[in-house]
Amino acid sequence: MELIAHHRLWSGRYRLKIVSTKARYGVAIRAAVAEAGLTERVDFLDDLPEEALIDLYRHCAAVVYPSLMEGFGRPALEAMAVERPVILSDIPVHREIFGAAAILITPGSPASWEAAFRRLEEAPEVARLIAAGRPIVKRFGWDRVAREARSGPAALRAGPRGPSYPSLSMVPVKLPHDEMAARCA
Secondary structure (H helix, E strand, O other): HHHHOOOHOOOOOEEEEEEEEOHHHHHHHHHHHHHHHOOOHHHHHHHHHHHHHHHHHHHOOEEOOOOOOOOHHHHHHHHHOOOOOOOEOOOOHHHHHOHHHEEOOOOOOHHHHHHHHHHOOOOOHHHHHHHHHHHHHHHHHHHHHHHHHHHHHHHOOOOOOOOOOOEEEEOOOOOOOOOOEEOOO
C-alpha cells in the first residue's frame, strides 16, 4: 500500500495496472486506490494468466515488490528473467537473494521511495541492475522456481500470511502510453 500512499512519485508519469485477485488484500488495495483518488490512473487486472503476466513484465520499466513478509520473491526473479529492474523492500530475504541487483527501499521511508524512482530514470543504473540480475536468474533459474511451485505452490504464492492475504507486487510499466502495471498475487 506504500506505493499508493506515495503516488505523487509516479502518478504523473505512469498509469498503474494492478494484477490482482478479489481476495481481502485485493479489496483493500482497490479501496486505497479509490481513497487516494487514483481510479483514473489505476487499472485492476484480475487473475491474469501466467503468460500475460510475463508479457507484462517484459514491457515494464520495473517491478516494484514492497512485500514485508516474503519467503522467496518469485515476482522479482520473474522480472529479472526478462531483464527488468526491480524495486524491493529492504528485508533480509530480499537482501540475501537479490542484493545489489535490486533497488532496495526502506519500508515507511518516503525519501527511500523517491530515491528509488530517481534511480529508474538513470539509464546506466537500469543497465547495471539488469546485468546484476542475470547471475541471480542463472543461480535460481526457471527450473528451480517451477520445481518449487510444483512441490509447494501455496508456499511460493501465499507466503507466511496464508492464501487469504496475497502479497502485493507493483510493476511500473513504461509503455507507449506511459502505463504502469502491478501485481497482487
